[in-house]
Amino acid sequence: MQSIKSKKISVIGIGYIGLPTAAMFASNGFNVVGYDVNAHTVDELNKGNIVIEEPYLDDLVKHEVGVGRLRGTTTLEVSDVYVIAVPTPITHDHKADMTYVESACRTIASIVKKGDTVILESTSPPGTTNDIIVPILETSGLVMGTDVFVAHSPERVLPGRILIELVENSRIVGGINLASSEAVKTLFEVFVKGKIFLTDAKTAEMCKLMENTYRDVNIALANELAKICEDMGISAWEVREFSNHHPRVNIHMPGPGVGGHCIAVDPWFIVEKHPELARIMLASRETNDGMPHHVLNRISALAAPKSKIALLGITYKPDVDDMRESPIVELAHLLKSAGFEVAIHDPFIPEYQGDIYETVKGAHAVVLAVNHKAYDGIDFDQLAAAVAKPVILDTRNAWTEKLQNDKRFAFYVLGSGKA
Numbered sequence: 001m002q003s004i005k006s007k008k009i010s011v012i013g014i015g016y017i018g019l020p021t022a023a024m025f026a027s028n029g030f031n032v033v034g035y036d037v038n039a040h041t042v043d044e045l046n047k048g049n050i051v052i053e054e055p056y057l058d059d060l061v062k063h064e065v066g067v068g069r070l071r072g073t074t075t076l077e078v079s080d081v082y083v084i085a086v087p088t089p090i091t092h093d094h095k096a097d098m099t100y101v102e103s104a105c106r107t108i109a110s111i112v113k114k115g116d117t118v119i120l121e122s123t124s125p126p127g128t129t130n131d132i133i134v135p136i137l138e139t140s141g142l143v144m145g146t147d148v149f150v151a152h153s154p155e156r157v158l159p160g161r162i163l164i165e166l167v168e169n170s171r172i173v174g175g176i177n178l179a180s181s182e183a184v185k186t187l188f189e190v191f192v193k194g195k196i197f198l199t200d201a202k203t204a205e206m207c208k209l210m211e212n213t214y215r216d217v218n219i220a221l222a223n224e225l226a227k228i229c230e231d232m233g234i235s236a237w238e239v240r241e242f243s244n245h246h247p248r249v250n251i252h253m254p255g256p257g258v259g260g261h262c263i264a265v266d267p268w269f270i271v272e273k274h275p276e277l278a279r280i281m282l283a284s285r286e287t288n289d290g291m292p293h294h295v296l297n298r299i300s301a302l303a304a305p306k307s308k309i310a311l312l313g314i315t316y317k318p319d320v321d322d323m324r325e326s327p328i329v330e331l332a333h334l335l336k337s338a339g340f341e342v343a344i345h346d347p348f349i350p351e352y353q354g355d356i357y358e359t360v361k362g363a364h365a366v367v368l369a370v371n372h373k374a375y376d377g378i379d380f381d382q383l384a385a386a387v388a389k390p391v392i393l394d395t396r397n398a399w400t401e402k403l404q405n406d407k408r409f410a411f412y413v414l415g416s417g418k419a
């Protein structure tokens with residue numbers, strides 16, 4: 001019998017999830033090819049370079065490309081295993097855009113052979129594996145579940161900790177039949193130390209969506225609390241801290257909105273097909289999407305019309321270089337539309353990497369939008385000297401301890417109505 005590691009794996013889409021997954025399979029002895037339509041990404045991969053920011057990934061990729069277990073291609077090659085890790089974005093009217101998944105499946109269908117395995121990693125609406133993937137793959141003339149094993153196994157890694165979580169997290173494998181689930185489990189158990197749970201495809205699809213929806217709903221609850229506390233003149237951060245001492249309570253953190261390609265997107269995949277049933281999910285999306293507007297209102301109350309506002313941080317969360325769905329991008333847009341002059345600083349985005357004290361120069365309000373670790377080292381004397389008005393709005397409660405009693409600044413915190 002063919003040893004599992006002699007299987008050739010093609011990973012389709014070598015982005016945030018596909019590339020780490022490809023590198024992980026390669027470092028565990030598989031012959032892996034990363035396929036992407038973006039020639040630049042493929043070229044860089046073949047040079048051992050990565051085009052995304054993720055701890056330890058560059059060393060791993062360099063090593064695996066160097067030893068010849070990992071390479072890139074713009075033409076999908078005949079393989080034994082196909083891992084689909086392409087984006088599943090949402091359209092403007094909040095519908096899942098499955099174009100990339102469909103196109104990946106059509107390409108696979110043209111070369112798939114008996115005994116192969118196809119794994120959908122991309123987060124997808126419930127029903128995708130059975131209703132979209134299987135019919136497209138069947139155009140090959142092969143029987144899915146018998147000739148070819150097909151399963152959804154969602155990725156649940158946290159950006160910034162991807163290589164650790166790929167190994168340590170538990171994994172769900174939802175096959176179109178048990179044989180498919182087992183075939184995929186055999187592959188992942190080569191490196192996954194967490195538990196591997198087998199289920200059907202639709203349940204696996206729903207698990208992934210529900211995990212991120214759970215986070216979204218809880219963040220919305222925290223954001224609602226923040227607005228209520230501002231109105232009442234108390235601090236949501238204190239309410240959160242004390243309430244979370246209850247053994248069964250876990251209030252999430254309020255903030256300027258929910259970004260990223262997962263939590264802000266995935267609930268829509270459930271809401272799309274069940275708008276009447278997914279009431280809390282829909283309301284939560286609206287609450288979280290409304291947070292940049294709420295921050296705009298707070299800034300408008302603190303700074304003169306048309307004055308300069310400095311935003312520290314533009315990425316969707318701290319210490320990543322990812323701006324996808326970032327609520328701060330939306331905030332910048334809203335501020336400009338309201339007539340403010342906006343200056344942006346972010347240590348992770350080349351366009352905004354300038355000198356921080358130059359960025360805040362002449363500002364009427366400085367907004368800590370993303371609490372990057374780099375901002376812990378800010379020299380507040382220099383900051384106070386550079387701004388036109390010493391007003392700070394901390395949307396993350398990151399500087400409260402440092403600045404709440406600091407006479408140099410008028411210091412405000414999102415979620416707190418305290419002076």
Ligand code: SAJ
Nearest residue numbers: 155156157158215219252253255258259260262263316317
């Ligand atoms: N946020 C808050 N308050 C909080 C937590 C987060 O406002 O209490 C905001 C962040 O500022 C950010 C957004 O939510 O804008 C999402 O950040 P995150 O770090 O919670 O999550 P992601 O999107 O980076 O990664 C998530 C993870 N899912 C969960 O934590 C349930 C990860 O495990 C998933 O694999 C990933 O989505 C994904 O790929 O789906």
